[in-house]
Amino acid sequence: MPSPIAITGIGAICAAGRGAAVLHAALRAGTDGLTQFTRPDLPLTDRFPVAAVDVPLPPGPRGAALAEVAALEALAESGLAPAALGLAVGSCTGGMRGSEARYLTHGPEHRDRRYLDHPVGRLAERLQRRLGLGGTSTTHSEACASAACAIAEAMEWIRAGLVPAMLVVGVDPLTRLTLAGFASLQVIDPIGCRPFTEQRAGMSLGEGAVAFVLEDASFARARGARPIASLLGWGVQAEGHHGTAPEPSGRWLAKAITAALADAQVQAIEIGCVIAHGTGTRDNDACEAQALSGVFGRVPVSSVKRTVGHTMGAAAAFNLAAACWAVRDDHLIASAGGDGDIIAGLDLVRAARPAAVELAVATSLAFGGVDAALVIGKAERCL
Numbered sequence: 001m002p003s004p005i006a007i008t009g010i011g012a013i014c015a016a017g018r019g020a021a022v023l024h025a026a027l028r029a030g031t032d033g034l035t036q037f038t039r040p041d042l043p044l045t046d047r048f049p050v051a052a053v054d055v056p057l058p059p060g061p062r063g064a065a066l067a068e069v070a071a072l073e074a075l076a077e078s079g080l081a082p083a084a085l086g087l088a089v090g091s092c093t094g095g096m097r098g099s100e101a102r103y104l105t106h107g108p109e110h111r112d113r114r115y116l117d118h119p120v121g122r123l124a125e126r127l128q129r130r131l132g133l134g135g136t137s138t139t140h141s142e143a144c145a146s147a148a149c150a151i152a153e154a155m156e157w158i159r160a161g162l163v164p165a166m167l168v169v170g171v172d173p174l175t176r177l178t179l180a181g182f183a184s185l186q187v188i189d190p191i192g193c194r195p196f197t198e199q200r201a202g203m204s205l206g207e208g209a210v211a212f213v214l215e216d217a218s219f220a221r222a223r224g225a226r227p228i229a230s231l232l233g234w235g236v237q238a239e240g241h242h243g244t245a246p247e248p249s250g251r252w253l254a255k256a257i258t259a260a261l262a263d264a265q266v267q268a269i270e271i272g273c274v275i276a277h278g279t280g281t282r283d284n285d286a287c288e289a290q291a292l293s294g295v296f297g298r299v300p301v302s303s304v305k306r307t308v309g310h311t312m313g314a315a316a317a318f319n320l321a322a323a324c325w326a327v328r329d330d331h332l333i334a335s336a337g338g339d340g341d342i343i344a345g346l347d348l349v350r351a352a353r354p355a356a357v358e359l360a361v362a363t364s365l366a367f368g369g370v371d372a373a374l375v376i377g378k379a380e381r382c383l
Contacts, residue, residue, distance in 0.1 A: 002159050002263065006220040006227035006382040008080070009213035010321055011073025013066055014308045015051035015206055020073060023210075023318075024325050026307050028352045030334030033307045034192045034204050041101070044179045048190045051206030051309025052174060061098040062173040062207075063091065064126045070211035071131060071169055078165075078213035079225065085213070086135030086163040087128055088154040090147030090170040092313035094120030097173045127169065135163050141313065143366035144277070145236070146170065147210075148316035148374060152234040154214050164219040170317025171209035178205060178312065185244065193280030193310070195303035196289065196348045197340030203279040206309015210317035217382040227379040229324040232359075233264025239369035245283050246365050250291030253371040257295050257361060264359075264375035268296050271375075272357035273326050273349070275319040275333060277365045278303025279310050284365055289343045292363075302326075302349045306337030316372065319362035323376040327357045 012019065015033035016026035026033065034049035045052070057065035067089070075082060121139040128137050140149040147170025154166035172178075182188050182205060189202035220227060237259070239252035246253070261268060274296070276288055280303075292301060308318050322333045334352040342348045364372040 003217050004230040004232050004377065004381045005155055005158055006215045006217050006225065007212055007229045007231055007324055008215050008220055008225045008227050009074035009078030010228060010324065011070040011211040012321060013053060013069045014208035015053060016307065018055045018069060023321065027304055027322055027333045030336040030351060031307050032336050033309060042174055042179060043176060044183055048188050049192050049204060050174060051204065053207055061095045063093060063095055063097060063171055064123050066173060066209040067123060067127050067169045067171040068130055070209035071127060071167060074167065074211035074213050080165055080213060082132045083134035085133055085165045085167045086157060087124055087133050087137035088150040088166055088168045089124040090140045090150035090313050090317065091120055091123055091172055092141055092143060092146055093172050093175050093178060094123045096175045096177060100176050133167060142370045143368050144312050144315050145364040145366035145370040145372040146313035148364045148372035149236060151320065151374060152236060155231060155234055158214060158216050165213060165215040167211060167213055169209060169211040170314035172207060172312040172314045174205060174207040187281050189280060192337060193305050194337045194340055195278035195280040195305050195335060196285050196301065196343050196346055197338055198343065199340035200280045200282060200285055203281055203310045204305065206311045208308060208311050209314055210321050220382060227382045229327050229379055230377040230381040231374065232266065232377050233260045233375040235259030235263060235373045237371045239371060241369050244367050246287040248287055250287045250294065253288060253291035253363065253365060254294050256371040257291065257363065257373040260361065260373035260375045266359055266375060271296060271299060271359050271361050272355060273300040273302065273332055273360050275322045275360065275362045276301050276303050277363050278305055280305060285343065288363065288365060289346050293345050298347050300332050300347050300349050300355065302333040303335045304333065316362065316364040319364065320374055320376065323360040323362045326360050327376055327378050330354060330357050
C-alpha cells in the first residue's frame with residue numbers, strides 16, 4: 001500500500017481575498033464571489049460577472065504574482081526551507097496576460113510571436129528563481145484538470161523517493177483570451193453560475209492560486225510537522241470523446257474516481273463528501289452528477305465555483321483545499337448559487353454543516369476529455 005502523503009501547508013489567493021484562512025471562511029459561508037465591473041484590460045467583464053482578485057500583488061506577470069503569494073503562504077505554514085522542495089505547477093494560461101499586454105501595446109508586428117511569448121513552463125521557472133526552490137520542476141497544462149495532474153505527479157515523485165517534499169501550485173489569471181473564448185462558446189451564465197441546479201445556464205470565470213506543500217509522511221513525522229490532511233490517492237482518465245463536451249454518461253469520470261479509490265485503497269462507501277468540478281454548465285453538471293451517483297449512490301456534494309469562479313488550471317487546487325478543510329473540520333463546504341431545483345438524486349450541500357468526514361474526493365473535468373479525482377483523508381493517517 002502506498003504511504004499517505006502529508007499536506008503540511010496551504011496558501012491561497014482568490015476573489016475573496018488573500019490567504020488560506022480567507023478562502024476557508026468564504027467557503028464555509030457560501031460567499032458569492034462574483035462581481036461585474038468595467039476594466040479596459042479585461043473586456044466583456046461588463047457583460048457577465050467574474051471572480052476577480054482585487055488585492056495588491058508582487059511585481060511581475062499576474063500569473064506569477066498570484067502563484068508567489070500562495071506559495072509563500074504554504075511554505076511558511078509548512079516550516080520547510082524552499083531549497084528542500086521540488087515544484088509542480090498546474091496552469092492553463094501561464095504568462096498569457098503579459099503577452100496580451102505586449103501585443104496590444106506593440107501592435108501587429110507581434111502577431112506571429114504572441115503564442116511564443118508565454119510558454120506555460122516559464123511561470124514555474126520564474127517561481128523557482130524567486131523562491132529559491134532547490135529541486136527540479138514540472139509543469140502541467142491539461143486544461144481545467146491541470147492542477148490535479150500536477151498534484152498526481154508530485155505524489156508519484158514523493159512515493160518514488162525522488163524528493164522528500166514538493167511545492168504544488170495551481171494558478172491562472174483572467175485573460176482576454178479566456179474571457180472571449182468562453183463567451184464565444186456560449187457557456188457563460190450572464191447572471192452567475194448555478195452549479196447542479198436545473199436552472200443552470202453556464203459557468204462563471206475566476207482567477208487565483210492555491211499552493212500546497214506535500215511531504216513523505218515519514219519525512220514529515222521525523223521533523224515534527226503537523227499535517228493538515230493526508231493525500232491518499234489519484235486517478236486520471238483521458239476519454240477522447242469531444243474537444244469541449246464531456247462524455248454524457250460520466251463513465252470516464254467514474255473510472256477516474258474508481259482508480260483514485262483503488263490507489264488510496266479505500267471503498268466508495270467510506271467517502272464522506274465530494275468537492276465536485278461543478279461548473280454550472282448543462283453538459284458538465286449532468287455528466288458529473290451521473291458519475292457521482294454511479295460510484296457513490298447518494299453522497300454530499302459541494303461546488304466552490306460561485307465563490308471563487310472557474311479558475312481553469314487552478315480549479316482542482318481550490319477543490320483540494322476545500323476537501324482538506326472538510327476532513328480536518330468534519331464540516332461540509334457550502335455551494336453558493338445552489339438556490340434552484342437541484343438535479344434529481346444529488347445531495348447538494350446548500351449551506352455548510354457539521355458532518356463526519358473521514359475521507360473526501362475532489363473531482364475535475366477538463367476540455368480535451370481529461371477526468372481526474374483525488375482522495376483526501378484525515379491528518380491522523382500520516383501519523
